[in-house]
Amino acid sequence: MVYNINSLLKNKIFINGMWLYILQIFNTVLPLLTLPYITRILGSSQYGVFSFSLTFVTYFQVIVEYGFNLSGSRKLALASNQEEKSRIFTRITMTKLILCVMSFIIMIVTAFLLGLDEKQLYLILILFTIVIGTAIQQVWLFQGLQVMKYITIINVLSRTLSVLLIFLLIRDSTQVYLYSALYAVTFLFNGILSATITRYKLKIQFTSFSFKDIISELKDGWHIFTTSAMSVVFSGIGVTVLGLSNSDSTIGVYSAIQKVPYIMIMMFSPVGQAIFPRISQKFSNSFDDGIKSVTRILSIILPIIGIVSFIMIIFSSSIVNLIYGKQYSAYHSLMLPLVLWFFLSILNNFLGIQSLVSSGYQKEYGIAFRISVIAIVILNILLGYNFGAYGVAYATMFSEFVLTLSLVYQLNKVKSKIRRNYSTLC
Structure with a gap:
């Protein structure tokens, strides 16, 4: 038993996975610690x-990320020598920098076409630091080389410092520019380090590259990019519509109240990541084994999620008042x-990732x-245009x-296809 634990702790995949998990926690949870404070200090208008x-x-950050976190890290994992690693690093980094410049131009043009006011324009210029930081950040490289401890330590230090500075320096609603700078500079700091x-x-250096590269x-990152872009649209379209109307x-x-269920979804994320490999193994045995495994786990988790949801709805007024204050509780x-x-x-x-994706569909x-x-x-x-925040909230639910x-339909279609194939073989 002790030997197995020691072997696990020395396993490079396990160690890299732990560093990656810590990175995800700090990237998601730590910035949210300032939320109850900053929503009160800035007020609903400035926070909006x-x-x-x-x-x-x-939207422009996802353009620069493009999908290299998966396509780039895979290429590095398969690279056989230092020269090849440097070549991959050069091609992807230069592509990200070109996308960054293009994004800036498109962002400014779009901002003027939408008629954004002066304050919004200044804020997006400050927050574009996030995009610049993303362009020079090398998370994909550290992930591909399985040395995540470096980028994780950098993120932990920079985000902790950012949170502390926010609590120390942000004192009133007029400091929205400073808050934006403290929020965004973390990405630039991470990128430089x-x-x-x-x-x-x-010891990875820039090499020569061509436009063809x-x-x-x-081309290699296109499919991953489109999926990532759709996810960003899915999560951000509500705020965008409200901002224009x-x-x-x-x-x-x-934005503040939406963060409460969002945090709950993020808390479930590690559970989904943990059970995915196991369920994938079950599907590799047979589709029926996989479905039985998903159903069994779902029968345990879904009632718990149902109870938590019921409590959140019943005590929504108290929850919103506790986290954000009276200014927000009227909209509980x-x-x-x-x-x-x-x-x-x-x-x-469970219907999509754990069932369709893990079974290869x-x-x-x-x-x-x-x-x-x-939809x-x-x-x-x-x-959103007709009913404001309530319209956007119900649009998200619908x-x-x-x-x-759609997932139920696709899953039933897959089941029917498998049954037909089985009948044909018999």
Whole structure:
């Protein structure tokens, strides 16, 4: 037993996985620690301006990330020598920098076409630091080389410092620019340090490249990019619609309250990641074994999620008041559709990721996901413009329900296909 534990602790995959898990926790949870404080200090109006600007910039961040976290790390994992690693590093880094410049131009043009006011324009310029940091950050490289401890330590230090500075320096609602700078500079700091470690610790250097290399990298990451882009649209379209049609205060209230079920979804994420490999093994035995495994785990988790959802709805007023204060508690009824969105999101993880993806039917999952993205865009435009924050909240819930129906349809279609193949063989 002791030998097995020691072997596990020395296993490079296990160690790298633990560092990656710590990185995900700090990237997701630590910034949320400032949420109750910052929503009170800035107020719903200023927090709304910040939230819209951040969502706007996030669209361009995903363009620069493109999908290299998966396509790039895979290439590095298969690289046989230092020269090849340097060549991959050069091609992907230069592609990201080109995408960064293009994103900046598109962002400014889009901002003027949308008629964003002066404050929003200044904020997106400050928050574009996130995109620059993403362009030079090398998470994909550390992941591919299985040396995640470097980037994790950098992230932990920089995000901890950022959180401390926010608590120390942000004192009133006029400091939204400073808050944005403290929020964004973490990404730039991470990028600079990771580039330094890449050069001097890992000995990976820039090499020559061609325009054809850039095109090749864009082609390789295209499918991953489109999926990532749709996910960003799915999560950000509500705030975007509100930003173009409602007051800053409305945006701030919705953005703050929406974070509560979002945190709950993030808390489930490690559970989904932990059971995915095991369920994938069951599906490799047979489709029926996989479905039985998913059903068994779902029968345990879904009632717990149901009870948590019920409690969150019943005590929504107290929860919102406790976290954000009285300024936000008047809108506690937004929790109803958003908590139902949380419940359906967990269910859809089992129907989609744990069932379709783990059994090798990624295409069917992609079809269902694209349908839900179309639904959320249309519903947000229709309901958001007419009913404000409540319209966006219910649009989010309804689109998640559309995803549920689409996943059930795709899953039943896969089952029918497998039964037909089995009958043919018999």
